[in-house]
Structures are given as structure tokens and as C-alpha cells.
Amino acid sequence: MDNFIYITAVFLLAGMVKGVTGMGLPTVAVAMLSLVMAPVQAAALLVVPSLLTNVWQLASGASVYPLWLRLWPMMAGICAGTAAGSVLALDAGRASGALGVALAAYAAMGLLNVRWRVGAGGERAWSPLVGAATGAISAATGVFVIPAVPYLQALELEKDELVQAMGMAFTVSTVALAVSLTARGAWQPAAAGLSFLAQVPAMAGMLLGQRLRGRMRPALFRRCFLLALMLLGAHLALESAWR
Template sequence: METHIIYIATVFLLAGMVKGATGMGLPTVAMGLLGLVMAPMEAAALLVVPSLLTNGWQVLSGRPLYPLWLRLRGMMTGICLGTLAGGTLLLQAQGGGRVLGLALVLYGLLGLGERTWAVPERWEPWLAPLAGAATGLMTAATGVFVLPAVPYLQALRLDKDELVQAMGLSFTVSTLALAVVLAAHDAWQPAAAGASFLAQLPALAGLLLGQRLRGRLQPQVFRRCLFITLLLVGVHLVLADA
């Protein structure tokens, strides 16, 4: 049991560092590593409090939120509806980690290839809800919130700090929607809630370390770190689910 606790704490410390440095990756890294020792539903239940707290910190430590919320509210609505609609997928998911891993590997390789995308402003009213709904379905199937939310947000051509804040907002909404799904399926029990609250401590410590590292990164280095993180996590998920 003690070894189990040390492993969980180490996972959340590492996941927090990745998130602090790149603005994302806590649920992805944590789900991939926790999936080696527990069922996906148990891992997702552990994620709720650390993910909510670190993402809330990420959102509130940036610029004024309201203008960003106005721009992304269609996406946030889509995330909620997609997650709730796909609520049974996390219970039934088989091979979900491999699917997510392959998608992350592909996206990481494309990003490292230096090709960039841009979403025209006139497309945002209809594309944002679609990107949100697809992200919600992926959240319900795998317990992580990366795709296609991150590619969409990057295509908006936000600067580094805006991108980090926008990802934090997207992940916060995804976490809340996932928590509702878990509670509806009786996966948010007192024991899971207590363990999730404890897991926030190493996650916050890792977040602070990662933020200090991010402050020293140039934009191009930051971008490469983001895609390398996605690629490595994707490879891990593919191998772990093989």
C-alpha cells in the first residue's frame, strides 16, 4: 500500500511539472501512468481535484478571463454536451488509451514538422462547438482532455500566455463535466474523493516547478516542448495499452 501511495504521488508530481511547463498534460500523463496499476475509472476519479485545482490556478493566474470566455464559450458548451452525451464510454472503453496515444503521436509529429494551422475568425462560431463536442466525447472515452481542444486553440494563433490560459479554461470545464459523469456512475465515492484531495499536493508542487521552467523558455522552445510532450505521452499510451 505504501509503495502504491508513493507511486501515485510521483505520478502527480511529474504530471504537475509537465503541466506547469507546457500548460497541459496533467490528465494525459497521469491517466497513462496510473492506468498501469488501476482501472481507468479509478484513475479518472483520482484526477478530479488535482486537475480542477491546477487548471483553475492556470486560468486565474493569467490575463482577465472574460474576453477569452466570450471567444471560447461555444467551445465550452460543446465540451459539456459532448462529455455528458458520451458518459458511458469511460466505463466501456477498451483500447481507448491506444486510440488516444496514436492521435497524440500523429499530432506531435505534425507539430514538430513546423506546419501551422489557422482558423479564420468567421469559422469560429460553428467550428468552436464542434471542436468542443469532439473533445467532450474524447474526454468521456479516455478521461483526458487534449484532443482536439489543443490543436483548435493553437489554430486560433493565441500568444503563449493566452494559449496556456485558454487550455486551462478548456481543461477546467472538461474536468467539471467529467466529475458529473463520474458522480452519475457512482465512481466519485468518499475514498476516491479523499485520495483525489491528497493527490493535489504533489500536483501543485510539480505545477510550481514547471511554471518556473516555462518562464525561462523562448516561444519556439515552448512550442517544441509542447509537441515533444504530446509525442512522448502518446507513445507511452500506445505501448501501455498494447
């Protein structure tokens, strides 16, 4: 019962973060759930809420077909990387450590405002490689923001295009992760049932976050969010190292 209350609170918070920032549901959910369960179990609970909220985000703007034509090599790389990563699956302790390092690295890049630009020629070469790296990290940790989000930001897309591109990458990552978890026997009926239930607080949190978006300073919220992620990532990495 305590775990159920904790899971509900986590998905409510994660949905709110996504509603405000357009991202962060899997990152927050997996990071906080990993404090009480293995990352692979946390990732299994994430499947349905992540898929629904990301499809919603993907469909909220203009036609996605032009973006798909541009980004399909990255999406293919995500699928290939997830498949390869699932074969080389880490044990729970190492997965928690990898998750902590990924979260801390992502937060540090955000806090330091690390930015770069990828030109058209570089995009053709980098897209499948970035996708493959994202998929491999996703298979190990359940988190698919590294290096996908920094890379999409480097493409200098318009704001609405960037939100949709992240929605596309997260949707493909979620589907690929679900297939990987099913193949590994980690998405059992019990996990699937809890995952369906978790969509309720996740969607409620997302709606709340969308309402809050216009009432708060996004820069301050983002800074606090990244700092919290860095502390949480450091905790997971250090705890794994001490085992």
C-alpha cells in the same frame, strides 16, 4: 502502499510538466496511471488536482470575460460531448486503447508541427463541434487535449491568451468529467479522498516546473515530452489490441 508511492510520483511529474508547458497534467497523469488501473479510475483521481491547477492557470492572467464571450460555444460543446460520451462509456480495455490512440495522435501532430489557421467565420462553426469531440474523448479516456489544444492553437491567440484559453477549456472539461464520473458512480469517497491528496504533489510539481521553465530549452523539453507520450500511447493501444 506501492500504488500510493507511484500515484504520488506520477502527480509530481505531471504537475512539473504542466508548470513548464502550461498543459499536460491530465495527459501525463491518466496515461501513466492507466498502466496500473483502468482509465476511469485514473480520471477519478485526476479531478481535484486538475481543477485546482487549471483554475490557477486560468486566473493567472488578465480578465477572462472577453475570452469567455469568444469561446463559450466550445465550452458548451465540451459539456454536451462529455454527457453524450458518458452514456456510451467504453469498457476498461477499449478505453485504454482509445486513450493510447488519442495520446499517439496528439504526440504525432506535435512532433510533425502540424498547424493550421481557423478564421472568424470558421471559428463560429467549428467551436461547438471541437468542444463536443473533446468532451466525448474526455468521457472515454479522461484526457481532454484532443482536439481542443490544436484547435486553440489554430485560433492564433496571443501567448498569454492561449494559456488562459487552455486553462478555461481544461477547467470546464474537468468539471464536466467530474459530473460524468459521479453520475456513473466512479467518483466514490475513496477516489475523492485520494484525489484531494494528489493535489499536494501536483501543486508541488507545478511550482517546480514553473521554476524550471526559465532554465531549460522549452523546444527540447516539448520534443522529449511528445516522444514519451507517443511511446506510452502506442504501448496502451497495442496492449488493448492484444487483449
